[in-house]
Amino acid sequence: MPTSTIPDDLREDVETLWNFHRIDDPLRPVDVAIGLGSHDPSVAVYAAQLYTKGLFPLVAFTGANAPTTVERFPRGEAVHYREIAIDAGVPDSAILVEPKATNTAENFEFTRELLQEHGTPVATALILSRPYQQRRAYATAKKLWPEVDFLCSAIQQPLTDYVESIGDHKRVIDMLVGDTQRLTVYADAGYAIPQEIPADVTGAYDRLITAGYDSRLIPTA
Known part of the structure; x- marks a missing residue:
């Protein structure tokens, strides 16, 4: 069942992606x-x-x-x-x-x-x-x-309030991970201008995928 609570062990990584994309x-x-x-x-x-x-x-x-x-x-x-x-x-x-x-x-x-x-x-x-x-x-x-x-x-809400308004922490994290991937994939395909992705964002992205937040990834092979 969806919940509006971000797991404590993931919060720092989720915040990193959230702040990067805003x-x-x-x-x-x-x-x-x-x-x-x-x-x-x-x-x-x-x-x-x-x-x-x-x-x-x-x-x-x-x-x-x-x-x-x-x-x-x-x-x-x-x-x-x-x-x-x-x-x-x-x-x-x-x-x-x-x-x-x-x-x-x-x-x-x-x-x-x-x-x-x-x-x-x-x-x-x-x-x-x-x-x-x-x-x-x-x-x-x-x-x-x-x-x-x-x-x-975008609407000015902190991450916790935003996730509560959506009511599904997994959906939000999956979308954050998916948008991070798309920055590179779409730029490589010529659909978007390149964006520099800092190392801390890449690290957070990789760890969230390992934790299972991968439903919004697009196939790249």
Whole structure:
């Protein structure tokens, strides 16, 4: 049964990956926010909080479904994010929905096309994602959309509170491990700009795999 408690013997390694993947740029006004779909509804809640502060006039939610999201968001991640944001005070006129993307590259490719169709010029954009998706999202966005000045942010919660909000420590750790692997795999494949991975992050990653947190790894052979 899933629990929201990180085992004590893993906490330091989990914290290392968590801190590495968070970017949390200082916030300033941008042309648009891009909310990346996932199992995590906090992306839409946080987007609404920042919209009400006047940081952007428009938010584009992007995402179809994945095996990890179809039960929670059966009509699609971006569709449900839109509803969450409206309930939190964002007017429908300030929201665009991109409902087809099934991976991070498509999130940015399809959102760029949508914004072009909408006639919205984009020089600056704020990527809103799961807290631990920030680094991979940024690396992908800069590869596919290099002319845009991207900032990254996510709901401001410490690791313990975030895991409790998700209610499944294994899912969070598995995703942290998977995103760490993808930084290298996707950069090698030309899908993302390279990121320097410090030795302490590599060590934590290896130990968490050894401990069995490997369900989100992708085959590389």
